[in-house]
Amino acid sequence: MVIETQGLTFNFGTQTVVKSLSLQVPEGSIYGFLGPNGAGKTTTIKLLLNLLKTQEGDIKIFGLDFKNHRTEILSQIGSLIEQPAIYAHLTGRENLMNRAMLLQVPESRVDDMLKLVKLSQAGGKKAGNYSLGMKQRLGIALAMLSDPKLLMLDEPTNGLDPNGIIEIRELLIRLVNQHKKTVFISSHLLAEIERMATHVGIINFGEMLFQGEIKDLQSISQPMVHIETDNTVDAANLLTKNGYPVIEVKDDYLTVGYKSKEKSAELNALLNQNGYPVYSIHKVQKDLEKLFLDITKTAAQ
Numbered sequence: 001m002v003i004e005t006q007g008l009t010f011n012f013g014t015q016t017v018v019k020s021l022s023l024q025v026p027e028g029s030i031y032g033f034l035g036p037n038g039a040g041k042t043t044t045i046k047l048l049l050n051l052l053k054t055q056e057g058d059i060k061i062f063g064l065d066f067k068n069h070r071t072e073i074l075s076q077i078g079s080l081i082e083q084p085a086i087y088a089h090l091t092g093r094e095n096l097m098n099r100a101m102l103l104q105v106p107e108s109r110v111d112d113m114l115k116l117v118k119l120s121q122a123g124g125k126k127a128g129n130y131s132l133g134m135k136q137r138l139g140i141a142l143a144m145l146s147d148p149k150l151l152m153l154d155e156p157t158n159g160l161d162p163n164g165i166i167e168i169r170e171l172l173i174r175l176v177n178q179h180k181k182t183v184f185i186s187s188h189l190l191a192e193i194e195r196m197a198t199h200v201g202i203i204n205f206g207e208m209l210f211q212g213e214i215k216d217l218q219s220i221s222q223p224m225v226h227i228e229t230d231n232t233v234d235a236a237n238l239l240t241k242n243g244y245p246v247i248e249v250k251d252d253y254l255t256v257g258y259k260s261k262e263k264s265a266e267l268n269a270l271l272n273q274n275g276y277p278v279y280s281i282h283k284v285q286k287d288l289e290k291l292f293l294d295i296t297k298t299a300a301q
């Protein structure tokens with residue numbers, strides 16, 4: 001494990017915001033740390049980076065005990081929390097050069113990093129004029145300059161447009177697949193994390209609700225199919241009789257549990273053949289809120 005915590009607990013005054021957290025982040029994973037606003041993600045990350053002092057529990061990173069190997073551990077972690085520390089009046093390249101000098105990293109790393117985050121062309125432009133997505137990528141380049149083994153990112157796609165999100169996602173996948181890094185990324189958006197993470201930890205009110213491989217999460221959280229049709233109550237009866245799990249019946253649409261694309265095609269044909277015209281049919285993933293309900297239900301069974 002790259003990160004392993006046991007009983008990690010943190011209180012702000014009388015409020016416990018991280019409760020006996022046991023994180024397990026495997027080497028070479030993209031670990032999505034999910035939770036709604038205020039769940040305790042930033043606090044956990046700050047504890048892992050020693051920006052907050054651990055009150056209770058143990059942290060091991062790279063197999064080393066955090067208390068006794070703090071400097072050694074932190075020298076191998078690149079991080080981006082909230083806004084990246086960028087000088088707006090300097091170019092992207094100058095920002096990296098500055099940091100490279102500070103860290104005594106060879107200059108050649110600067111161009112490698114610009115290339116890695118796809119900012120080679122924009123490297124000569126003032127960072128203050130970068131888009132939010134470009135700033136975040138420059139922030140990741142700065143964090144990767146010293147070639148750390150682990151990258152920790154706190155909500156790096158907040159406020160980005162879909163293209164910006166895709167660019168960050170592709171960059172993180174490259175870092176893990178080609179550069180053999182481990183990425184720990186927090187987010188409050190399930191859909192965003194699902195597309196890149198290999199592992200997930202889901203917290204709410206400081207407590208871990210689920211931790212495991214993404215495929216295990218998907219088996220808890222079956223996607224659904226939305227079908228827009230007429231006469232939905234009768235259509236739902238037909239589907240139930242034919243073994244489709246109907247989840248919701250509204251005036252103008254139905255929601256059915258997703259099984260496979262073949263089953264969705266059969267369902268479409270069945271409705272059409274029986275006089276229920278299908279105006280639209282599409283697969284939907286659950287959001288974090290619905291997933292919480294599923295997880296709580298599964299845990300109670």
Ligand SMILES: Nc1ncnc2c1ncn2[C@@H]1O[C@H](COP(=O)(O)OP(=O)(O)OP(=O)(O)O)[C@@H](O)[C@H]1O
Pocket residue numbers: 012017035036037038039040041042043044155188
């Ligand atoms: N410095 C502080 N003093 C007191 N309470 C704090 C402090 N920082 C955070 N909190 C509280 O701790 C809880 C967890 O906050 P945290 O920032 O870790 O959550 P988060 O999951 O990162 O959420 P967000 O996505 O909104 O940043 C919240 O209830 C927050 O109000």
